[in-house]
Amino acid sequence: xxxxxxxxxxxxxxxxxxxxxxxxxxxxxxxxxxxxxxxxxxxxxxxxxxxxxxxxxxxxxxxxxxxxxxxxxxxxxxxxxxxxxxxxxxxxxxxxxxxxxxxxxxxxxxxxxxxxxxxxxxxxxxxxxxxxxxxxxxxxxxxxxxxxxxxxxxxxxxxxxxxxxxxxxxxxxxxxxxxxxxxxxxxxxxxxxxxxxxxxxxxxxxxxxxxxx
Amino acid sequence: xxxxxxxxxxxxxxxxxxxxxxxxxxxxxxxxxxxxxxxxxxxxxxxxxxxxxxxxxxxxxxxxxxxxxxxxxxxxxxxxxxxxxxxxxxxxxxxxxxxxxxxxxxxxxxxxxxxxxxxxxxxxxxxxxxxxxxxxxxxxxxxxxxxxxxxxxxxxxxxxxxxxxxxxxxxxxxxxxxxxxxxxxxxxxxxxxxxxxxxxxxxxxxxxxxxxxxxxxxxxxxxxxxxxxxxxxxxxxxxxxxxxxxxxxxxxxxxxxxxxxxxxxxxxxxxxxxxxxxxxxxxxxxxxxxxxxxxxxxxxxxxxxxxxx
Numbered sequence: 001x002x003x004x005x006x007x008x009x010x011x012x013x014x015x016x017x018x019x020x021x022x023x024x025x026x027x028x029x030x031x032x033x034x035x036x037x038x039x040x041x042x043x044x045x046x047x048x049x050x051x052x053x054x055x056x057x058x059x060x061x062x063x064x065x066x067x068x069x070x071x072x073x074x075x076x077x078x079x080x081x082x083x084x085x086x087x088x089x090x091x092x093x094x095x096x097x098x099x100x101x102x103x104x105x106x107x108x109x110x111x112x113x114x115x116x117x118x119x120x121x122x123x124x125x126x127x128x129x130x131x132x133x134x135x136x137x138x139x140x141x142x143x144x145x146x147x148x149x150x151x152x153x154x155x156x157x158x159x160x161x162x163x164x165x166x167x168x169x170x171x172x173x174x175x176x177x178x179x180x181x182x183x184x185x186x187x188x189x190x191x192x193x194x195x196x197x198x199x200x201x202x203x204x205x206x207x208x209x210x211x212x213x
Numbered sequence: 214x215x216x217x218x219x220x221x222x223x224x225x226x227x228x229x230x231x232x233x234x235x236x237x238x239x240x241x242x243x244x245x246x247x248x249x250x251x252x253x254x255x256x257x258x259x260x261x262x263x264x265x266x267x268x269x270x271x272x273x274x275x276x277x278x279x280x281x282x283x284x285x286x287x288x289x290x291x292x293x294x295x296x297x298x299x300x301x302x303x304x305x306x307x308x309x310x311x312x313x314x315x316x317x318x319x320x321x322x323x324x325x326x327x328x329x330x331x332x333x334x335x336x337x338x339x340x341x342x343x344x345x346x347x348x349x350x351x352x353x354x355x356x357x358x359x360x361x362x363x364x365x366x367x368x369x370x371x372x373x374x375x376x377x378x379x380x381x382x383x384x385x386x387x388x389x390x391x392x393x394x395x396x397x398x399x400x401x402x403x404x405x406x407x408x409x410x411x412x413x414x415x416x417x418x419x420x421x422x423x424x425x426x427x428x429x430x431x432x433x434x435x436x437x438x439x440x441x442x443x444x445x446x447x448x449x450x451x452x453x454x455x456x457x458x459x460x461x462x463x464x465x466x467x468x469x470x471x472x473x474x475x476x477x478x479x480x481x482x483x484x485x486x487x488x489x490x491x492x493x494x495x496x497x498x499x500x501x502x503x504x505x506x507x508x509x510x511x512x513x514x515x516x517x518x519x520x521x522x
Contacts, residue, residue, distance in 0.1 A: 151327050151329075151338070152297075152298075152324055152325075152327060152338065152340045153343075154324065154340075154343045155343055155346070156343055156345040156346070156392065156395055157345075157388055157391055157392040157395065158383065158388050158392070159324055160378070160379075160383055160407060160454075160455040161326075161383075161454035161455040162383055162384070162454075162455070163383070163384065163454060163455065164384070165384070168327070168454035168455065169330075178388070181385055181387065181388045182385065185387070190387070193391055194391065194394070194395070196346070196349065196398060197346075198346070199302065199342045199346045199361060200341075202341065
């Protein structure tokens, strides 16, 4: 899931300074789960903007915002409201925001900062476990990704700074290499780590278009 | 007959079976060459080679290769440290070819301290490759005359004596040995260890190193770091990642009437113990901001005179 954090109202208002009328678009998927762009957040934003004297011409929760055809379909009946607005406030991820801009041709302001692809640990707690490198190493590393979860993206074991199983960069976090080592040791599969992992092919993470099928 | 890959003095000492003694020099936050030369003078006669740190602790400084050239001009042999934090694979290979063209023959490959520790925490860390992959890349440049991509060199290869680092004090201990073995497999001709204060724990690690036969496949230089004050000792114990400074050492520094002399004596005692550990092929003294002490340490530890070629 794409993890987002809502920008502060003050920050959003600064971006909307020149706009009197605003249309708000949320997202039914990731932003809903992150509570940054679902129905409740969109309605709360409407109220907050109106309280500062802005006019909200309309709002929608797209299903999901990054789906080009669905956006077209859902925004079609709201054409008048969208056209009346000076700016669309997007409460989705950075991709959804661009899809909305593409579909409407309107000026769009992002209401969220887009952070990472992550796991929901519990309500309001998210963790980045994959950085979309296009060259998965999980079968070598006990199902724990050092590319995404080690701050130095180390592929050949822990750096010299891990202590007590904690990461030297973020001492509140676990050293993922410590965990990989212990997991493979318990499984009797430490031999997997003896092989020198070759440098990553980062070009694999640069793919821009996929035409499946 | 001794086979030497490079014209490196450090290689000659180690491959010849000698006990090496190296030291370290941190470049300044500025462009004054005198800052390098004045430290170089202090280290010249007591060191087989002098490490030059590469933006250590992620703080921007005068470049290690430029400093290396200043040392070469003083007839001091540098060990160029190169980290993977600030350069991608193109720049790493390009810079080592440049360093070799200027006459540098030793390189120490490090992944590098994370940028969040330094004076530009907003920087994007590169970490395109890690230290093990870097060691292998430099070995390929030297021995196979190819770049990482497989593209062939079109001029003579860099004659490099290639080093890496090891930290005997990380846990799980097996992981540190695993990485040491991988560095040797990748092509590390020599290994410098983290600064040693807990000699007992280091000796246990060396037992494992010898059991695996690793001391016969590379040259291990034991790290020593003289401390000037109780504050620095406590900081190394409590704050700096990956260090093991026993309480006894901090207490000795705290109780000392003359902390400088106490710090010197502690290092000297450690060095004498390290010399007798089987499989240790030399010592590397990291006296950053205390370069003036290295000559006396070398003298009293019985390391002088150094062999000259």
